[in-house]
Amino acid sequence: MPKQRILSGVQPTGNLHIGNYLGAIRNWVENQVNYENFFCVVDLHALTAPHNPNELAEHTRRTAALYIACGIDPQQSTIFVQSHISAHAELTWLLNCITPLNWLERMIQFKEKAIKQGENVNAGLLDYPVLMASDILLYQADLVPVGEDQKQHLELTRDIVVRFNDQFGSDRDVPILKLPEPLIRKEGARVMSLTDGTSKMSKSDPSEMSRIHLLDDADTIAKKIKRCKTDTIRELEFDNPDRPECHNLLSLYAILSGKTKEAVQAECADMRGWGDFKPLLAETVINSLQPIQTKYYEVVNEKGYLDRVLKAGREKAGAIAFETLKQVKSALGFLLP
Numbered sequence: 001m002p003k004q005r006i007l008s009g010v011q012p013t014g015n016l017h018i019g020n021y022l023g024a025i026r027n028w029v030e031n032q033v034n035y036e037n038f039f040c041v042v043d044l045h046a047l048t049a050p051h052n053p054n055e056l057a058e059h060t061r062r063t064a065a066l067y068i069a070c071g072i073d074p075q076q077s078t079i080f081v082q083s084h085i086s087a088h089a090e091l092t093w094l095l096n097c098i099t100p101l102n103w104l105e106r107m108i109q110f111k112e113k114a115i116k117q118g119e120n121v122n123a124g125l126l127d128y129p130v131l132m133a134s135d136i137l138l139y140q141a142d143l144v145p146v147g148e149d150q151k152q153h154l155e156l157t158r159d160i161v162v163r164f165n166d167q168f169g170s171d172r173d174v175p176i177l178k179l180p181e182p183l184i185r186k187e188g189a190r191v192m193s194l195t196d197g198t199s200k201m202s203k204s205d206p207s208e209m210s211r212i213h214l215l216d217d218a219d220t221i222a223k224k225i226k227r228c229k230t231d232t233i234r235e236l237e238f239d240n241p242d243r244p245e246c247h248n249l250l251s252l253y254a255i256l257s258g259k260t261k262e263a264v265q266a267e268c269a270d271m272r273g274w275g276d277f278k279p280l281l282a283e284t285v286i287n288s289l290q291p292i293q294t295k296y297y298e299v300v301n302e303k304g305y306l307d308r309v310l311k312a313g314r315e316k317a318g319a320i321a322f323e324t325l326k327q328v329k330s331a332l333g334f335l336l337p
Ligand code: ATP
Pocket: 009, 010, 011, 012, 013, 019, 020, 021, 022, 023, 024, 145, 146, 147, 148, 149, 150, 188, 189, 190, 191, 192, 200, 201, 202, 203, 204, 205
């Protein structure tokens, strides 16, 4: 039986944080051997928000290096850069022309980001989910492991597939585009901001104190956790809707320490509130990130290594992507060269 195919990606819009790790990358790593994997650094998506051209290339490299540092093995998985394969942009145009505008206007992430960006909203932000659909569909992915916030974009991808196959491939035995399934693990799927337990931890939050970066040093992590938002209640508990920060911090501790919710609850029962809990959480976060950081510096310091990985990725991914693109263009009736 051929292995099922996985595709996922992260935008190089800043420094990766523990939300990206726990919601997405950790899940890619865990199941790597069971699937055929494609992991993309989605740099075209990074242009949907105001970006700094002097930083884009460096952030793209850093993101790819972090994939490897988190445990993605380039022997097992194909790592590549979205803009290196022009088929992504080309398929986006083709799918744009079959995607109703009101499907895009409904997207929660568009509405939220458009509000945040104010007058600076570009057409790319609205079109963002079609580019994401193209990333997935070019590789005929079976499964797409992402955090909870991407669920609606995957539903849109599925709607596009159904529409495309119905309109342009209804006479085929095998559908032109494969219908992908989301893979969203409950645990870690939505890590919240350290400064506001009701909004998700995000690279684009202006406050660095709201998130822990994968490359933060021990002192910075300890400082961020020490200052993070809590409340004045001494008892520590999960699942109290009036205490989102408490739930978030306890959940982080549970995931990173590998303990069950019940075990954490029991451990916390003996504590004298946040003063006891915060140092323990800081130590757990620091210890969890330490092996990732060591590996990261190995990867970036080995001259030429990352470039070789990305070149091999580009070749392997490109071959598949351009084949799908050809089939799509043929179904749409283009004169093929
Ligand atoms: P930005 O703020 O630039 O939109 P982001 O921090 O939301 O960035 P993305 O690049 O959009 O990160 O997301 C990459 C992956 O990480 C996606 O699978 C997304 O679902 C997941 N992810 C992002 N933030 C979180 C979070 N706080 N908790 C869990 N998963 C997350």
